[in-house]
Amino acid sequence: MPIYHHLGQLPPKRHTQFRKPDGSLYYEQLFGTVGFDGMSSLMYHVDRPTQVKEIVGKQDMSPKIAEEKTITARKLLGFDVAPEDDFLASRKPLLVNSDVRIGVAAPRKSLRDYFYKNADADELLFIHQGSGTLRTMLGSIPFEYGDYLIIPRGMIYQIDFNTEDNRLLYAESNDPIYTPKRYRNHFGQLLEHSPFTERDYKLPRDLETHDEKGDFTIKIRKQGMLHELVYASHPFDVVGWDGYNFPYGFSIHNFEPITGRVHQPPPVHQTFETKSFVVCSFCPRLYDYHPLAIPAPYNHSNIDSDEVLYYVDGDFMSRTGIGPGYLTLHPGGIPHGPHPGTYEGSIGKTSTEELAVMIDTFRPLQVTEEAARIDDGKYYQSWLPHE
Secondary structure, three states: OOOOEEEEEEOOOOOOOOEEEOOEEEEEEEEEEEOOOEEEEEEEEOOOOOOEEEEEEEEEOOOOOOEEOOOOOOOEEEHHHHOOOOOOOOOOEEEEEEOEEEEEEEEEOEEEEEEEOOOOOOOEEEEEEOEEEEEEOOOEEEOOEEEEOOOOOOOEEEEEEOOOOOOEEEEEEEOOOOOOOOEOOOOEOOOOOOOOOOHOEEEEEEOOOOOOOOEEEEEEEOEEEEEEEEEEEEOOOOEEEOOOOOOOOEEEEOOOOOOOOOOOHOOOOOOOOOOOEEEEEEEOOEEOOOOOOOOOOOEEEOOHHHEEEEEOOOOOOOOOOOOOOEEEEEEOEEEEEEOHHHHHOOOOOOOOOOOOEEEEEEOEEEEEHHHHOEEEEOHOOOOOOEE
């Protein structure tokens, strides 16, 4: 997300002496990705950010695969995943490949007993139920129902929930998550035809600066392993930072749908992109207004991608037997489209109240054991004519 932001105290010039009130130096750290070519931020710490006291252990976080190669359309009942207290333990990977891990989570408790860093992947969290505050080394972001949270890899964070009834969709991306290139000019500014603007972002605020020594547990995901480390100083000790690499939020309710006289293709709903998948937001909108328009989508063959739809709320006009928290997988290689009756039934309707998140991957997805446990087992037959 190419937008400049800053919080806290900063020296007037980069890479120069920046001293504490007692005359000692603050410790500068460049926080960036893609070598020195990607977006970065420059942070100033009270203590050295390199002080590891102990490496306690590690845990293999690799998902267990139930079906490596599939052509079966599936409906997964996401709300059937049982809530768990621990934030990381509650995250259940459902559909995965070498680029992305897509799953759901139902954490009951706030993440407060330790700090977390994903060194493998950018994270996208979509808040389906619940509210709270994402707390990071670069500031805090309050969140609520309908918010996307984008957390760049390497970001140390904790998360506070206001209640125990929380439901999240998440995607862990091995490629950086950006806003769609076609909506940005060559300076990086979002253009007038973009369905959202920089004004819609929820940027970090309320920078926490802790000057504390002791034992601070950080769980770091690296190469699919969860490593537990003990640091000698509080991870939230940044007195100031500036740059382009930081977490941010965006509400799906601020996505402004693009409509037309005839049915528009899915890319008009695009919200985020990577080299390996895209994320789209299906929001309440007016239907197509050609006098002979068919508002329901036409059948289409996603030959080059697997399509995952996460249903949030509303009427889901092209599907039957769908409810909030359901996920559907439509693998590449076979066409899919509206369920029987919905194509014809959409004619004459003027609007929809559906709310859904779509993730289209450019490599086939594998089905995990967690997904197999919540699969209804018959969705692939749901396009057969009703008897």
